[in-house]
Amino acid sequence: MSRTAELAAAALEAAAAPREIAVRARGLVKSFERGSIVALDRADLTIHAGEAIAIAGPSGCGKSTLLNLIAALDRPDAGEIEVFGTSLRSLTRKQADLFRSGTIGFVFQLHNLLPHLTAHENVQIPMVRAGISAEQRVSRASMLLDRVEMSHRVNNLPPTLSGGERQRVAVARALANHPRLILADEPTGSLDTRSGSQVLDLMRQIQREDGVTLVIVTHDLQVAQSASRVVHMRDGRITDA
Amino acid sequence: MNRAPRALTFSGVTVRNLMRQPMRTMLTALGVSVGVIAVVALAAISRGFWDMTSMALRLGGCDLLVFQTGVAADILSSLEEKATRAALASVDAVEAVAGAIFTVQPVNDQPFMVVIGAREDDFSYRQLKPTQGRKPQRPDELMVGRVAAQTLCVKVGDKIRMGRHEFTISGMFELGLVVVDGGVMIDLDVLQEMTNRQDQITAAPVKLKPGADRRAAVEEIERRFPEFKAISEVEEYVKVDRGLVIMQALVWGVSGIAVLVGGLVVLNTMWMSVFERTREIGILRALGWSRRRVVGMILMESALISLLAAAMGSVLGVAVAQLATVMHITEQFVQPVYGPALFGWATLLAVAIGALGGVIPSWRASTFSPVEALRYE
Numbered sequence: 001m002s003r004t005a006e007l008a009a010a011a012l013e014a015a016a017a018p019r020e021i022a023v024r025a026r027g028l029v030k031s032f033e034r035g036s037i038v039a040l041d042r043a044d045l046t047i048h049a050g051e052a053i054a055i056a057g058p059s060g061c062g063k064s065t066l067l068n069l070i071a072a073l074d075r076p077d078a079g080e081i082e083v084f085g086t087s088l089r090s091l092t093r094k095q096a097d098l099f100r101s102g103t104i105g106f107v108f109q110l111h112n113l114l115p116h117l118t119a120h121e122n123v124q125i126p127m128v129r130a131g132i133s134a135e136q137r138v139s140r141a142s143m144l145l146d147r148v149e150m151s152h153r154v155n156n157l158p159p160t161l162s163g164g165e166r167q168r169v170a171v172a173r174a175l176a177n178h179p180r181l182i183l184a185d186e187p188t189g190s191l192d193t194r195s196g197s198q199v200l201d202l203m204r205q206i207q208r209e210d211g212v213t214l215v216i217v218t219h220d221l222q223v224a225q226s227a228s229r230v231v232h233m234r235d236g237r238i239t240d241a
Numbered sequence: 242m243n244r245a246p247r248a249l250t251f252s253g254v255t256v257r258n259l260m261r262q263p264m265r266t267m268l269t270a271l272g273v274s275v276g277v278i279a280v281v282a283l284a285a286i287s288r289g290f291w292d293m294t295s296m297a298l299r300l301g302g303c304d305l306l307v308f309q310t311g312v313a314a315d316i317l318s319s320l321e322e323k324a325t326r327a328a329l330a331s332v333d334a335v336e337a338v339a340g341a342i343f344t345v346q347p348v349n350d351q352p353f354m355v356v357i358g359a360r361e362d363d364f365s366y367r368q369l370k371p372t373q374g375r376k377p378q379r380p381d382e383l384m385v386g387r388v389a390a391q392t393l394c395v396k397v398g399d400k401i402r403m404g405r406h407e408f409t410i411s412g413m414f415e416l417g418l419v420v421v422d423g424g425v426m427i428d429l430d431v432l433q434e435m436t437n438r439q440d441q442i443t444a445a446p447v448k449l450k451p452g453a454d455r456r457a458a459v460e461e462i463e464r465r466f467p468e469f470k471a472i473s474e475v476e477e478y479v480k481v482d483r484g485l486v487i488m489q490a491l492v493w494g495v496s497g498i499a500v501l502v503g504g505l506v507v508l509n510t511m512w513m514s515v516f517e518r519t520r521e522i523g524i525l526r527a528l529g530w531s532r533r534r535v536v537g538m539i540l541m542e543s544a545l546i547s548l549l550a551a552a553m554g555s556v557l558g559v560a561v562a563q564l565a566t567v568m569h570i571t572e573q574f575v576q577p578v579y580g581p582a583l584f585g586w587a588t589l590l591a592v593a594i595g596a597l598g599g600v601i602p603s604w605r606a607s608t609f610s611p612v613e614a615l616r617y618e
Contacts, residue, residue: 074611138246
């Protein structure tokens with residue numbers, strides 16, 4: 001068999017091989033205020049490992065609620081949710097903490113850096129929990145800040161950074177514990193167009209290079225287009241998964 | 242040039258949290274330290290009284306002090322001198338009996354001064370060696386203690402007034418006990434006459450024969466003479482004076498109040514701090530910090546505030562106690578004693594305050610739902 005044919009066969013085999021499921025949600029229901037507000041109404045979603053997916057929809061459609069369930073920050077009222085084969089419904093609170101610490105990287109809309117800690121220290125925060133040695137924490141935080149082109153601002157406190165810079169630090173923090181899944185909740189919501197675009201490019205680059213799964217929640221269709229797949233939500237349901 | 246970044250530790254996060262509001266942290270610690278100051282100063286003074294009493298029991302080679310039964314304070318004791326001497330001399334273990342009056346009189350412009358009346362030929366008085374001058378030889382002479390001389394600003398040869406009587410200072414003494422050195426010593430007959438207490442003494446110092454058992458002697462004296470209370474150790478002093486016990490109760494009482502008030506101060510600060518940081522706590526929880534770690538962070542913050550308060554309170558408590566030793570009105574009575582136990586107690590107290598004040602806010606922080614906390618503005 002020629003070299004070209006070998007490569008083609010390998011590609012076909014890879015395409016035919018079952019892809020690992022990163023997130024599998026089935027019939028998720030979540031309501032608030034004693035059922036008067038239904039945030040998720042039998043939502044179904046499957047996300048494959050290594051995928052960059054955007055969940056788009058208007059405010060109040062249940063995007064952030066879905067993200068919180070994927071992150072094990074909250075529990076569904078009904079339905080099943082698995083992340084990399086782990087059923088989140090069965091996790092104890094402590095197991096959920098460990099799961100988040102080891103599997104999930106968060107990027108919030110408002111960066112959510114701790115204002116009294118430097119950029120470098122903010123990146124170390126998830127690692128303090130994860131039992132990583134002090135030396136490793138320092139070197140990994142430095143490497144991550146270098147990767148997001150913030151190595152010149154390591155000792156700056158968040159209030160002295162621009163919005164785009166803060167979000168870059170937040171991206172570095174999300175990567176601290178080698179997550180397999182990065183969840184970004186309106187990551188460009190508080191940024192100008194240029195900074196927002198740079199942050200999206202950065203997250204996509206990291207997703208491709210590290211092979212991590214990226215889930216972006218946004219109401220902005222332009223931001224959603226930066227992902228390789230877009231699913232839409234309306235009234236607590238995925239309309240086109 | 243950027244300085245090299247350092248590793249962030251759990252305790253580092255805690256300290257940085259406190260340093261965000263340095264004034265609030267310092268004021269909270271100061272608030273807590275007020276209780277610690279009171280406890281340290283009171284306990285040091287109380288310990289000083291305790292030690293002084295203990296030493297006073299052995300002054301002049303004394304083994305026991307005998308007082309009247311049923312008195313509320315030692316200086317209110319009243320015994321017939323001749324009868325008491327005769328009774329105590331009949332006890333086998335007793336080698337010598339002395340008689341003394343301990344009282345408080347106004348001297349010059351000093352409203353309260355310890356005055357001790359003693360007989361020249363008594364064993365306890367014979368051992369006293371003046372540091373300056375000589376012992377009194379005439380009824381209008383007396384000796385002053387070193388602290389009393391300082392308080393009264395007098396020296397050997399000067400005259401001092403006690404009531405309507407005037408005395409010449411023949412000598413000065415120093416026994417190392419501020420309550421005695423802060424007084425004057427006068428002939429017992431003169432003091433009996435001055436105070437209209439002829440043939441009366443407040444206490445009878447007793448010297449036992451070599452090898453005699455103090456405990457057994459006390460028991461025999463009290464059995465044979467129910468009108469006497471004999472004391473051989475400071476712990477027994479409660480039989481004739483409840484002052485020491487009251488003071489110790491005061492230390493406990495103030496400690497309790499300090500814990501309560503200090504606890505509320507810490508509670509208030511940490512409660513506010515937790516609410517101000519609701520969103521941050523949500524972030525930490527979202528980043529994988531467990532509830533236990535969040536609780537630990539809040540408790541450590543309150544513990545650090547309390548330890549700061551313990552340090553401040555100990556230093557200021559010593560300063561307050563020392564102030565009492567130089568104040569005109571108290572310098573002849575107060576001789577504070579400090580030791581590791583005192584500062585250990587102060588630290589323990591502060592930790593109790595921190596635990597009391599920190600536990601509720603930390604519990605509150607642990608109950609935050611991360612989702613709700615992240616939404617908190």
